Amino acid sequence: MTAGIATVSASLMEAAPARYRQGGASMTETPRPATVGVDAEDDDALILRFAAGDQSAARLLTERHLGRVLALATRMLRDTAEAEDVAQEALLRAWRNAAKWEPGRAKFSTWLHKVALNLCYDRLRKRKSASLDEVAEPVDDRASVQQDMEASERLAVLQTAIAALPERQRAAIQLRHFEERGNDETAEILGVSVEAVESLLSRGRRALRDKLAGQRALLLEE
Amino acid sequence: MTVSDMMSTMTMTDFEERAMAYGGNIDGWPDADQAAARALLADSLAARVALEEARSLDAMLDLWEDPQPSNALLGRVLADAATVAGEAQAVRRAVAARPEQPGWLARLFGNSAFRPGMVLAACLALGFVMGTTIERDVLPSASIDTAEIEIGVIDFAFAMEDDADLLLGPEAFL
Numbered sequence: 141m142t143a144g145i146a147t148v149s150a151s152l153m154e155a156a157p158a159r160y161r162q163g164g165a166s167m168t169e170t171p172r173p174a175t176v177g178v179d180a181e182d183d184d185a186l187i188l189r190f191a192a193g194d195q196s197a198a199r200l201l202t203e204r205h206l207g208r209v210l211a212l213a214t215r216m217l218r219d220t221a222e223a224e225d226v227a228q229e230a231l232l233r234a235w236r237n238a239a240k241w242e243p244g245r246a247k248f249s250t251w252l253h254k255v256a257l258n259l260c261y262d263r264l265r266k267r268k269s270a271s272l273d274e275v276a277e278p279v280d281d282r283a284s285v286q287q288d289m290e291a292s293e294r295l296a297v298l299q300t301a302i303a304a305l306p307e308r309q310r311a312a313i314q315l316r317h318f319e320e321r322g323n324d325e326t327a328e329i330l331g332v333s334v335e336a337v338e339s340l341l342s343r344g345r346r347a348l349r350d351k352l353a354g355q356r357a358l359l360l361e362e
Numbered sequence: 363m364t365v366s367d368m369m370s371t372m373t374m375t376d377f378e379e380r381a382m383a384y385g386g387n388i389d390g391w392p393d394a395d396q397a398a399a400r401a402l403l404a405d406s407l408a409a410r411v412a413l414e415e416a417r418s419l420d421a422m423l424d425l426w427e428d429p430q431p432s433n434a435l436l437g438r439v440l441a442d443a444a445t446v447a448g449e450a451q452a453v454r455r456a457v458a459a460r461p462e463q464p465g466w467l468a469r470l471f472g473n474s475a476f477r478p479g480m481v482l483a484a485c486l487a488l489g490f491v492m493g494t495t496i497e498r499d500v501l502p503s504a505s506i507d508t509a510e511i512e513i514g515v516i517d518f519a520f521a522m523e524d525d526a527d528l529l530l531g532p533e534a535f536l
Contacts, residue, residue: 191450193454195444198444198447199440202436202439202440202443206435207428207430207431210429210431210435211428211429214429215426224431224432227435227439228435228438228439231442231443232439232446235443235446236446238446239450291425295425295426298422298426299426302423317385318428338383341382341384342379342383345382345383345385345419346382348419348422348423349419352419352422355422356422359422360422
């Protein structure tokens with residue numbers, strides 16, 4: 141099992157750059173191999189193979205989607221342990237529903253993100269009051285920040301600003317900016333109209349711009 | 363200005379709105395807006411400023427890189443998959459090992475002692491269904507209120523009585 145995990149981990153590192161720049165594409169679609177092999181198999185075929193008892197299909201699906209689902213959960217929850225639980229639970233639901241999967245009815249990646257996002261919403265709802273208390277106020281003392289801010293601190297400022305956004309605005313920014321999914325798919329995952337996606341993005345990014353206005357020089361090291 | 367020119371123009375407000383929503387890379391904007399956005403960008407300093415501002419925000423967001431899944435998480439996910447696959451395989455084996463059971467119809471009609479009775483019951487049921495269906499089709503006005511029919515019959519009887527009075531006189535009924 142350890143060797144298998146190491147293989148998957150190495151494969152994930154290789155297949156998943158820091159950012160996924162192919163809108164809506166799965167992780168292996170970015171540097172897809174020229175030869176048509178197992179890696180080129182689409183998600184529908186893989187989930188059906190898993191339903192038929194082939195566990196190697198689960199490994200391929202995990203390689204493609206775990207990183208993105210984890211990134212979504214991490215940015216929504218800002219808690220590594222909880223984000224990992226959500227990613228694990230979302231994929232567990234995929235395995236459990238594999239036998240009922242209808243190819244062509246929905247995109248596997250969209251379905252999986254929808255499940256993960258709903259799990260995030262559930263957790264956020266449960267800790268609503270606590271999470272509001274946890275959000276730190278943006279640092280006002282610009283001079284001291286300028287002296288002390290390391291990469292992790294800059295990240296903390298950004299994370300705090302994003303965490304303060306309403307859930308749907310945060311999810312819209314995750315799906316559009318970080319994953320570069322199209323408006324249609326983003327709308328489907330969020331369960332809103334395409335017009336609403338644009339509105340969520342616009343309001344969310346405007347709020348971030350305003351929150352980070354004082355930190356801009358520091359964040360961008362200008 | 364042609365109709366297509368008018369359709370392809372974009373106001374500064376629209377440009378700022380798109381830049382704020384979709385960021386500083388016009389390639390990532392909705393396809394329908396890209397040409398008009400580039401045209402405005404070529405002519406407008408304000409558009410260039412708005413785009414630059416959106417790019418700055420993109421750069422700040424990009425500071426938050428995606429987390430990499432840990433080996434422990436990968437192990438848990440693959441272990442879940444193995445568990446679910448194992449459960450499904452056990453169910454498949456149990457189903458395969460079970461002798462095939464005939465369906466309820468086959469069990470019912472397959473017993474020779476009950477067969478004539480069941481066929482007769484089926485015929486009766488079919489006859490009942492056909493009968494009710496045909497009645498509905500042939501007598502579409504069957505829903506007429508029976509009270510109306512009764513009133514019509516009574517009116518007719520009184521009319522007949524009145525006619526008889528006129529023709530024969532009241533003495534005829536004495």
